[in-house]
Amino acid sequence: MLAGLEIFDQDTGLPVLVRSLHVLAGITWIGLLYYFNVVQVPAFASYGDEARARNVSIEKLASRALWWFRWSAVATLVMGLLILGVTKDYMKDFMTDTSFIGLGHSAAIFVGMLFGITMAANVWMVIWKNQKVVIANAATLVAGGEANPGAAAAGRSAALASRQNFIFSFSMLWFMVGAAHLYGAYNGDSAGKAWLFVIIAVVIGAALELNALGYFGGKAATNKLLWPYESHRNAIITGAVLWAVLYLLSEALLK
Numbered sequence: 001m002l003a004g005l006e007i008f009d010q011d012t013g014l015p016v017l018v019r020s021l022h023v024l025a026g027i028t029w030i031g032l033l034y035y036f037n038v039v040q041v042p043a044f045a046s047y048g049d050e051a052r053a054r055n056v057s058i059e060k061l062a063s064r065a066l067w068w069f070r071w072s073a074v075a076t077l078v079m080g081l082l083i084l085g086v087t088k089d090y091m092k093d094f095m096t097d098t099s100f101i102g103l104g105h106s107a108a109i110f111v112g113m114l115f116g117i118t119m120a121a122n123v124w125m126v127i128w129k130n131q132k133v134v135i136a137n138a139a140t141l142v143a144g145g146e147a148n149p150g151a152a153a154a155g156r157s158a159a160l161a162s163r164q165n166f167i168f169s170f171s172m173l174w175f176m177v178g179a180a181h182l183y184g185a186y187n188g189d190s191a192g193k194a195w196l197f198v199i200i201a202v203v204i205g206a207a208l209e210l211n212a213l214g215y216f217g218g219k220a221a222t223n224k225l226l227w228p229y230e231s232h233r234n235a236i237i238t239g240a241v242l243w244a245v246l247y248l249l250s251e252a253l254l255k
């Protein structure tokens, strides 16, 4: 049996190992994303004036959670991109079946990856960058120092990007898993339809991301366009609507 084992074959050897590590890292990352969004942030918000306890919690607990969060995001991204590299004929199939993105599988994984890569960029370039300011401020306050006047704005930027990642995550996971298990059978009778799906998904995704970064009217709570990010309930609704829209589009264009 082992004689026939091809190290780069889809269902044996390296691709299976890399996929397993990818999923393991992915659940760690997204699990912590959900913990932040539906547990920690609402809990910390309810602390009210217990500022000291809150600061200690941020320093001791959030720092650990954030370490696992940002490094599992890197591991997920690296393993995800490695799947493309170590799976025999993966890139060849991507490029040559009817056309690039001509297959339902290719279109679905392309959208899943774009959302995932955007989310990883948010983790490092927005969430972690701003959380460092929030954590440093909390530590200074606990030590009896002066508050950083920029800390609230940094916290707001991190929260908007984190809720945007939460919103993306439902659709990202759907297309990530659906690539092999739902859309693989479609073999590209119309590459135009698959492209249309990808373009619509990219435009909607880009609009949401730019909105979360404050490009459409700033980051103040008075900006009505930021409704999706004002509570985890709003983010759940927005994430579900995004998933439903993309699901219906995929039914029409990828099957």
Ligand code: HEM
Pocket: 019, 022, 023, 025, 026, 027, 029, 030, 076, 077, 079, 080, 081, 083, 084, 109, 112, 113, 116, 117, 120, 173, 176, 177, 179, 180
């Ligand atoms: C960060 C960017 C990401 C990239 C570039 C990426 C890339 C990939 C690729 C190329 C595949 C193989 C798809 C196929 O051909 O069937 C895949 C599968 C998968 N990914 Fe990701 N991924 C990312 C993020 C995530 C995240 C955050 C999760 C969360 C758990 C995740 C979970 C999965 C799962 C469950 C599969 C299906 C494995 C299978 O059916 O064998 N991915 N990913």
